[in-house]
Amino acid sequence: xxxxxxxxxxxxxxxxxxxxxxxxxxxxxxxxxxxxxxxxxxxxxxxxxxxxxxxxxxxxxxxxxxxxxxxxxxxxxxxxxxxxxxxxxxxxxxxxxxxxxxxxxxxxxxxxxxxxxxxxxxxxxxxxxxxxxxxxxxxxxxxxxxxxxxxxxxxxxxxxxxxxxxxxxxxxxxxxxxxxxxxxxxxxxxxxxxxxxxxxxxxxxxxxxxxxxxxxxxxxxxxxxxxxxxxxxxxxxxxxxxxxxxxxxxxxxxxxxxxxxxxxxxxxxxxxxxxxxxxxxxxxxxxxxxxxxxxxxxxxxxxxxxxxxxxxxxxxxxxxxxxxxxxxxxxxxxxxxxxxxxxxxxxxxxxxxxxxxxxxxxxxxxxxxxxxxxxxxxxxxxxxxxxxxxxxxxxxxxxxxxxx
Numbered sequence: 001x002x003x004x005x006x007x008x009x010x011x012x013x014x015x016x017x018x019x020x021x022x023x024x025x026x027x028x029x030x031x032x033x034x035x036x037x038x039x040x041x042x043x044x045x046x047x048x049x050x051x052x053x054x055x056x057x058x059x060x061x062x063x064x065x066x067x068x069x070x071x072x073x074x075x076x077x078x079x080x081x082x083x084x085x086x087x088x089x090x091x092x093x094x095x096x097x098x099x100x101x102x103x104x105x106x107x108x109x110x111x112x113x114x115x116x117x118x119x120x121x122x123x124x125x126x127x128x129x130x131x132x133x134x135x136x137x138x139x140x141x142x143x144x145x146x147x148x149x150x151x152x153x154x155x156x157x158x159x160x161x162x163x164x165x166x167x168x169x170x171x172x173x174x175x176x177x178x179x180x181x182x183x184x185x186x187x188x189x190x191x192x193x194x195x196x197x198x199x200x201x202x203x204x205x206x207x208x209x210x211x212x213x214x215x216x217x218x219x220x221x222x223x224x225x226x227x228x229x230x231x232x233x234x235x236x237x238x239x240x241x242x243x244x245x246x247x248x249x250x251x252x253x254x255x256x257x258x259x260x261x262x263x264x265x266x267x268x269x270x271x272x273x274x275x276x277x278x279x280x281x282x283x284x285x286x287x288x289x290x291x292x293x294x295x296x297x298x299x300x301x302x303x304x305x306x307x308x309x310x311x312x313x314x315x316x317x318x319x320x321x322x323x324x325x326x327x328x329x330x331x332x333x334x335x336x337x338x339x340x341x342x343x344x345x346x347x348x349x350x351x352x353x354x355x356x357x358x359x360x361x362x363x364x365x366x367x368x369x370x371x372x373x374x375x376x377x378x379x380x381x382x383x384x385x386x387x388x389x390x391x392x393x394x395x396x397x398x399x400x401x402x403x404x
Contacts, residue, residue, distance in 0.1 A: 039243075039244060039245060039246050040227075040229065040231070040244045041227060041228060041229060041230065041231075041242075041244035041245045041291065042077055042093055042094065042245065042246070043076065043077065043136075043245050043247070043287050043288055043291050044076070044077055044079050044091070044093045044094060044136050044137075044287060045075070045076030045077050045078055045079060045285070045287070046071055046076070046138070046139070046140040046285045046286055046287050046332055047079055047139040047140055047141045047158075048071045048072050048140040048141060048285070048332055048333065049072050049141065050072055050141075050333075050335070050340075051067065051070055051072045051073065052067070052070065052333040052335070052340035053066070053067050053261075053340075054067075054260070054261060054341060054373045054374045055339055055340060055341045055373075056339045056340050056341075057340055060072070060073060061073075063268070064268075066261060066264075066265070067261060067264055068264065068268065069264045069267055069268060069282055069283060069331065070264060070283070070331045070332075070333065071140070071285045071286075071330070071331040071332040071333065074282055074285065074331070076285065076287075076288075077093050078093075079091070079093065079139065079158060080092040080093060081158065081161040083100070083161065084121065086120075086121040087099065087100050087101055087120055087121060088100060088120060088121045088123075089161050089162065091136065091137075093136075094133075094136055094224075094227050095224055095225065095227070096129075096133060096136070096222050096223070096224040096227055097123075097222065097223045097224050098137070098162070098220060098221075098222050099118075099120055099126070099220050099221045099222070100161070100162055100163055101163050102163045102164065102165050102218055102220070103218075103219065105216035105217055105218055105219075106181075106216060106217060106219050107207070107214040107215065107216055107217075108181055108192050108207045108214075108215070108217065109207075109214075111128055111181050111217060111219045112128050112183065114219075115127050115128050115221055118221055120221070123223055125223050126221040126222070126223050127183070127221060127222060127223065128181070128182065128183040128219070128221065128222075129182055129183065129220070129221070129222040130182055130183055130184050130226075130227075130228055131182040131183075131184035131193040131194075131195070131202065131295060131366070132184075132227065132228030132290070132291070132293075132295075133182075133222055133227050133228055134180060134182045134194070134195045134220070134222075135195055135202060135287065135290055135368075136227065136228075136287070137157060137158075137162070137195070137197075137220075138156050138157070138195060138197065138200065138286070138287070139155075139156050139157055139158050140156065140200065140285075140286060140332050140333075140334075140335075140344070141154065142154045142155055142156030142157070142197075142200050142335070143335050143336055143337050144198075144199050144200055144334065144335065144336030144337065144338075145166070145175055145176060145198050145199060145336075145337065146175075146336075146337050146338070147174065147175060147176065148175070149175070150166055150175060151337070152337040153198075153337055155178075155197050155198060156196075156197045156198070156199070156200035157197040162220070164178070164197060165178060165218065166178050166198050167198070175198065176196065176198050176199050177198075178196055178197055178198035178199075178218065179194045179195070179196045179203075179205060179217050179218065180194055180195050180196075180197060180217060180218045180219065180220055181194045181205075181217035181218070181219060182194055182195070184295050186204045186295075186298070186364040186365075186366075187295070187296060187297070187298050187301045188298040188299070188300040188301050188361065188364065188365065189204070189300075189361060189364065190206060190207065191204030191205060191206060191207075191363075191364050192204065192205055192207055193205075193295070193364065193366065193367075194217060200334060200344075200370075201367070201368055201369055201370070202290070202366070202367050202368035203351070203363040203364070203367050203368075203369070204351065204362075204363045204364030204366075204367060205217070228291075229244060230242050230244050230245070230291070230292065230294075230308065231243040231244040232308055232310045234251065234310050237276065237277070238250065238251050238252065238276045239251060239276055240310050240311060241403055242291070242292065242403075243403075245288075245291055246402060246403050247284075247288060247291070247400050247401070247402065247403060248278075248400065248401050248402070248403040248404075249292065249311070249398060249399070249400050250275075250276065250281070250398055250399045250400075251310070251311055251312055252311075252312050252398075253311075253312070253313055253314055253326075253328070253396045253397065253398045254266060254314075254396050254397040254398070255314050255396075256314075256394075256396070257326065257392065257393075257394030257395050257396055258329075258394055258395070258397070259373060259374045259375075259393050259394060259395075260329055260343045260371075260373035260374065260395075261373065261374065263283055263329040263395070263397045264283055264331070266397055267281055267282060267283045267397070267399055270399060275399070278401055280401050280402075281399040281400070281401050282331065282399065282400060282401060283329060283330065283331040283397060283399065284330055284331065284398070284399070284400040285330055285331050285332045286330045286332040286344040286346070286368065288330075288400055289328060289330045289346045289398070289400075290346055290368060292307065292308070292311070293306050293307070293346060293348065293366045294306050294307055294308050294366075295366050297365075298350075298364070298365040298366075299322075299323070299324055299325065299349055299350055299361075299365060300350075300361070304325075305325035305348035305349055305365065306347075306348050306349075306365035306366040307325075307348050311398075313325050313326075313348065314326065314396065316349070318349065318350060318352060318359070318390070319352055319354075319359045319383075319390050320352065320358070320359030320360075322350075324349040324350055324352075325348050325349030325365075326348065326349055326392075326395060326396040327345040327346070327347050327348075327349070327369075327371065327392055327395045327396065328345055328346050328347075328348060328395060328396045328397065328398055329343060329344075329345055329395045329396070329397055330343065330344045330345060330346065331343075332344040333373075334370035341372055341373055341374075342370040342371060342372055342373060343370060343371065343373050344368060344369075344370050345368070345369060345370060345371055345395050346366070346367075346368050347363070347364075347365060347366065347367045347368070347369065348365060348366070349365055350364075350365055351363030351364050351365060351366075351367035351369070351389075352383070352389075352390040353383055353385075353387040353388040353389050353390065354382045354383040354388030354390070355387060355388055359390070362387050362388070362389075363387070363389070369389055371391055371392060371393050371395060372391065372393055373393075374393070375393055376393065377391055377392050377393050377394065379391075
């Protein structure tokens with residue numbers, strides 16, 4: 001008898017998940033098969049359990065109240081790890097096995113070439129993770145660090161499962177120099193994507209520093225079946241199913257930008273109107289939205305967003321006067337030691353920054369940064385931060401829901 005297709009298995013998953021999700025964190029069985037689903041790309045939850053208004057933590061709002069529908073109010077697949085006591089840990093949601101320790105920093109070429117000689121725990125098949133694999137580890141219960149002190153900060157990583165280090169200030173690094181490198185290069189430039197588990201971002205990084213020295217990164221090797229491939233199906237009714245993740249997406253985006261509170265309210269208005277026949281749409285969390293990034297596409301190489309062409313996307317004219325595509329809000333607050341006034345976005349167009357007197361694609365299409373939840377972009381004419389990250393605030397929305 002043939003096994004059911006991924007689409008039929010989604011129906012089975014829905015019933016099983018309803019029965020078991022309440023005890024998900026407590027499951028303790030062996031290997032990759034212990035997750036309830038056999039989806040090829042199960043998205044791990046962000047770990048965010050607090051709710052926020054435009055500035056700080058608040059009690060969870062009810063439906064119909066401002067700020068309802070944010071990340072913490074939607075239950076996902078709880079991150080669960082199993083330590084093997086040999087320097088490795090298995091992610092029980094993705095099935096990937098990870099290196100626990102943090103070794104000396106490596107250049108990108110060293111990190112890639114040394115994977116083949118890694119024999120941790122007797123396994124010969126360690127590799128540098130892709131950006132989607134690496135981002136599966138991010139934990140948005142973290143608090144972005146202050147540039148001058150780690151006081152009050154929390155890494156964006158489960159530090160019970162993994163070792164972590166901030167940048168080595170005694171060696172001339174910044175506290176935030178805690179970038180873990182991936183194997184995913186930016187298709188449009190001399191950048192390699194990495195995750196900064198100190199400040200909770202994906203950025204494209206140059207592999208050389210000003211002056212010609214090679215930039216170095218922390219490295220965490222992974223092994224296991226490849227994770228992160230989508231399986232999109234245009235259903236012909238304005239929705240796109242990703243049979244790999246079990247998420248159903250709107251084919252079109254919002255067509256206009258809005259601030260974060262308005263984005264949450266916009267989704268509620270779609271639900272009230274049974275948009276495309278459903279009333280349980282949500283503003284996707286950071287990991288859900290990053291799951292649909294296509295890192296093989298970019299404005300400069302495919303004249304498109306970093307997004308599969310099964311989706312439609314509204315073009316914009318960016319700060320540098322070029323045709324581009326927007327930043328998209330997630331429901332995830334980017335909390336810091338200073339509060340919760342910023343929210344996470346994914347850049348499907350260029351990750352612009354103002355440097356050396358001009359706007360450049362400093363972090364790449366597919367980067368994950370954050371914007372103030374409210375305010376005016378006119379307050380940031382030259383961007384924000386050390387690389388002049390473009391600040392828009394009026395960002396786009398693409399809604400998602402769990403597939404039936």
